[in-house]
Amino acid sequence: MTGKVERPTDQKFLSNFYELADFNPNKRLRAAENLLKDAELEKYKVYVLDRLLKGLASGKTAARFGFSAFLTVFVDQVKGFEFDEMKKKIGELLPFTDEKDVENAVGRHFAYTSLENKLLKLAPYLAFSVVDAITSKAKSLEESRFKKLIYPSVKGSLNVELEKISLEGLLFLISFSQIFPDTIKETKSFLNKKVALRPIVYERILELLKLMDVSHKSYFCKELLIFSKKFDRFESVLNEVVLKFVLDGDECKSSERYFILCKELFGVEEFGSSELSTILSTNFLLKCRKYSHRTEPSYRGHHLLISEALEAFKQRTEQGVFSSSDILVMIERIDNVESGDFDTKVGASVRITEVLVSKLDGHDLEGFAKRVSIAESWSYKRLIPAFGGAESSVKKSILKSFLCVHERSIQRFNVGCSLLEQIFKIKKHIHVSAKEEDTQIILDVTDSKAEGIKEKSLLFMAASLKYLGKIAESDEIATEYLNDAREVVLLAKSLKNKTALMDIFFSIVSRVNRIHKILVCYSIGQLGEVLDYECSDFIINTIGKGANELEGDSDDDDDRDFKPITEEERQQVLDKWAKEEEEDETDGSEEEDDEDEEEEIDETLVSDMKKALGKYAFTGESDEDIEMDDAEIEDLDKALGAALKKNSKKGRRESDENLSVFRNKCFDILIVFFTNAKPDVIVKSMTALAELITTFDTPEDEKLLPKIEGVLEAVHGRKKEVADSEVVEEVWKQIIEECVANVRSVKGRRLLGDIFSLLLTFAADHQKLSLPETIRTRVFELVEAKAEEESADVKATLQEILEIILSKYPAYLVDVFPRIAELLVKQTPEKSADLLKLITFACRKDVLKMDEGCHGLKLISTVIPTLEKFYSDLSLLKVNVFSKTVVFLYKFLVSATEKQKEKLKKSGLKKVANSEDFKARAIKLNRDIQQECRCKVSVCIQRLESALN
Known part of the structure; x- marks a missing residue:
């Protein structure tokens, strides 16, 4: 603010000052608005201040009004002016030395009034800052020193009645009462050492709240409530001060402030069960219900605020802040708000109740359960969160x-299923386990006894089915559950017909509720050592079946080519029948025209209608009507309705969706089976799994191939176990003969390669890094078959299989690589490129160093003749494969010993590396290969030459 003041050059900007002095108030207002919007205001703020101060001494009343009004706004909005400097500037521009300087005196009055307005706005900030600084200092003092050093300075603000207290006095009172309560209780704010909170005091606090800045209000409300809690005035202060202030004004903004405040109050550590229960009032529940689903744009964020508040309450509840007795009282109060059937309720009250019930201890939970069984508005659904952790x-x-409740409904069945689910611990949605004492509970409540059943898991399955039968939604479905339970018990006594047991498992898992899949996964997980490969084949074959086969329609020859009837075909049949009836009425003739006899009829429609009509589709030669009772007519109507629904577009879509869901369940069951089965069982199952790959290797079903990939990943994740090598070899031969030729897609080939890799995993000795001789021979036979194969699809499949197994197990197949190199010499460059690519999988250092480097030496000696052969016609070789081979040579060279290098020189590698033809081909290679490979190959060649010279 010192030095020469820069004057604006824009006349439009300067003209605003003349309008500020205009007699017309509208012009003065417009000039002020123009100046505030102008971008030059910040740049020339010193000039503007000088001009305004000088204008305050004008002899025109209108000028003093305009300049003083704008100065007030200008000082408030434009930053960078210190108070002392402004005071000095006023003294310089508006000097007041004698009584004749009346205009300057008036100007000074207006200037100081503007500064006072600014200070008044800063007062709340200053009050909070001063109180915070003094309180921080007081915390480090003992009470005696506080009385001596600080208390005398603040006593004047504190020693007044609460209805007259100032803002800083109230802040001091709240802060010091928590640090030095005995000293503060001696002030006039207390009567008999109790805070004198009266309605008039609440009104004073509300007035002070309105003076505060927005950033301080929330903090002050929390501190005020903590203060009131110490003196047993929490509820009154909350209702009479805090909520009154928060809910005042616009409904949208006030409700938003309310939920934000509740979230912060739920998180205050000083508040116990009583205070949290008070905050969680009837008003809170009603507001949650009111604002959760408001669709207006201004209310769209309220559901997020409600969720955050409920999450804060949940966190405090999980900290154990509520006792069981407090929880019961709160639940009952919530019920008084949310009256009616609790099963139909949604929203905040349900979430709060679930959290509260989950924290009930054993005794109160049992008492709560008894109340649930009596009162209509108390539902067993509320017991689900706490059931799993109960004793x-x-x-x-x-x-x-x-x-004991003899009532059948879908709601009760769902609740019963959820209660049963709480017994299990589920990992990755399929791996299911349960404590023995929990399974015994189901056996006890259903009165199930072993009676010769060895496998307790099957007894538990039967008991669970009996439990589901008792709570089923209808008598018919209850009978189905009980029949399934009897069959499980019969099959469990001998375990001879395991396929029939799997059939029952699939009939159980085909039902809708999640508990059915959980029960099947648990049983199969427990029976992993008992079930054989026939069970896995049954699972895999079930996955491969279509919707008609699963429904039992596959044996009907008439329906193999069944096509669903369309609405157009249905209308054609109806029109035809109407036309025939009309002709019969007009002609009165019973003879049929030859054209009608020759007219084509949709055979698929006839077949489907025959199935629906059953015996009523065949009337023979009799024209008499068949008598049908009401039950038969009703069954016929249902059958016809089901047939039409099945053939509709919606019916076909539902059938596809149900099939997809069922297959997903089957894949999960297969993963559980393979996770627990013996190695030999898994290996024998690979043939069926490979056949399933060929089944789904079509554009329509390729979306199921990732599911098979998930199964293979689960098997790879098992501990390294060894299967019988003869079993592995037999399965290897079966897959080669039956499946390799039928795979077409890249994904299918990769999955087939994963299966062969899995077979090697179960055949290998992982400690010695070796495979049986018969398996290594099979791998080499696979290489020979690939080299001789003429079919492009089969060749691509074999190449993919070899790349996968050689990349994963090069150390186990070290003897195979030299044999592949020998086979290279017999091939033309066109056919040898893929074989050369297989050799590059042996370039790992750990593989090259095996057997003291003899393996690498043997491999190099067999590869060199092939390279010499390829040099004569490099254009026929894939460039990237050749570059990998050069890199491979270098990698072995740097890991070889001096003795091994000498052997390599004698074997002819030096001659090849120093050959002019080799160098020329390398230069051509550098031009042809991609940029990222160029430097790497060039450097490798140079190092080869320098190392061997």
Whole structure:
């Protein structure tokens, strides 16, 4: 603000000052708005201040009004002016030395008034800053020193009645009452050492709240409530001060402030169960219900604020802030707000109740369960969150009381399924386990006994089915569950017909509720050592079946080519029948025209209608009507309706969706089976799995191939176990003969390669890094078959299989690589490129160094003649394969010993490396290969030459 003041050059900007002095108030207002919007205001702010101060001493009343009004706004909005400097500037521009300087005196009055307005706006900031600084200092002092050093300075602000207290006095009162309560209780703010909070005091606090800045209000509300809690005034202060202030004004903004405040209050550590229960009031629940689903644009974020507040409450509840008795009281209060059937409720009250019930201890949970079984508005659904963590005796008591209710409904069945789910621990949605004491609960409540059953998991399965039968939504479905339970018990006694047991498992898992899949996964996981490969074949074959086969329609020859009836075909049949009836009425003739006899009829429609009509489709030669009772007519109507629905577009879509869901369940069951089965069982199952790959290797079903990949990944994740090599060899031959020629897609070839890799995993000795001789021979036979194969598809499949197994197990197949190199010499360059690529998988250092480098030496000696042969016609060789081979040579060279290098020189490698033809070909190679390979190959060649010279 010192030095020469720069004057603006824009006349439009300067003209605004003349309008500020205009008699017309509208012009003065417009000039002020123009100046505030002008971008030059910040640049010339010193000039503007000088001009405004000088204008305050004008003899025109309108000028003093305009300049003083704009100065007030200008000082408030434009930053960078220190108070002392502004005071000095006023003294310089508006000097007041004698009584004749009346205009300057008036100007000074207006200038100081503007500064005072600014200070008044800063007062709340200053109050909070001063109180915070003094409080921080006081915390480090003992009470005696506080009384001596600080208390005398602030006593004047504190020693007044609360209804007259200032803002800083109230802040001091709240802060010091938590640090030195005995000293503060001696002030006039307390009566008999109790805070004198009266309605008039609440009004004073509300007035002070309105003076605060937005950033301080929330903090002050929390501190005020903590203060009121110490003196047993929490609820009154919350309702009479905090909520009144928060809910004042626009509904949208006030409700937003309310939920933000509730979230912050739920997180205050000083608040216990009583305070949190007060915050979680009826008003809170009603507001959650009111604003959760408001669709207006201004309310769209309210559901997020509600969720954050509920999450904060959940975190405090999980910290154990509520006792069981407090929880019961709160739940009952929530019920008084949310009256009616609790199963139909959604929203905040349900979430809060679930959190609260989950924290009930054993005794209160059991008592709560008894109340649930009596009161209509209390539902067993509320017990689900707490059921899993309850004691065994409490679980047993709850289930017994639940089974005593003889009512059948889909809602009750769903709740019963959820209660049963809580017994299990589930990992990755398929690996299921349960404690023995929890499984015993189900056996006890269903009165199930072993009676010669060795496998307890099957007894538990039968008991669970009996439990589901008791709570089923209808008597018919209950009978199905009980029949399944009897079959499981019969099959469990001998375990001879394991395929029939798997069939029952699939009939169970085909049902909708999640508990059915959980039960099957648990049983198969427990029976992993008992079930054989016939069970896995049954699972895999079931996955490969279509919708008609699963429904049992595949044996009907008439329906193999069945096509669903369309609406157009249905309308054609109806029109035809109407036309025939009309002709019969007009002609009165019973003879049929030859054209009608020759007219084509949709055979698929006839077939489908025959199935629906059953015996009523065949009337023979009799014209008499068949008598049908009401039950038969009803069954016929249902069959015809089901047939039409099945053939509709919606019916076909539902059928596809159901098939997809069922197959996903089957894949999960297969993963559980393979995770627990013996190695030999898994190996024998690979043939069926390979056949499944060929089945799904079509454009329509290729989306199922990733599911098979997931199964193979689960098997690869098992611990390294060894299977019988003869079994591995037999399965290897079966897959080669039956499946390799039928795979077409890249994904299918990769999956087939993964299966062969899996077979090597189960055949290998992972400690000695070796494979049986018969398996290594099979791998080499695969190489020879690939070299001689004429079919492009089969050749590509074999190449993919070899690349996968050689890349994963090069150390196990070290003897195979030299044999591949020998085979290279017999091939033309066109056919040898893929074989040369297979050799590059042996370039790992750990593989080259095996057997003291003899393996690498043997491999190099067999590869060199092939390279010499390829030099004569490099254009026929894939460039990237050749570059990998050069890199391979270099990698072995740097790892070889001096003795091995000498042997390599004698074997002819030096001659090749120093050959002019080799160098010329390398230069051509550098021009042809991609940029990223160029430097690498060039450097390798140079190092080869320098190392061997």
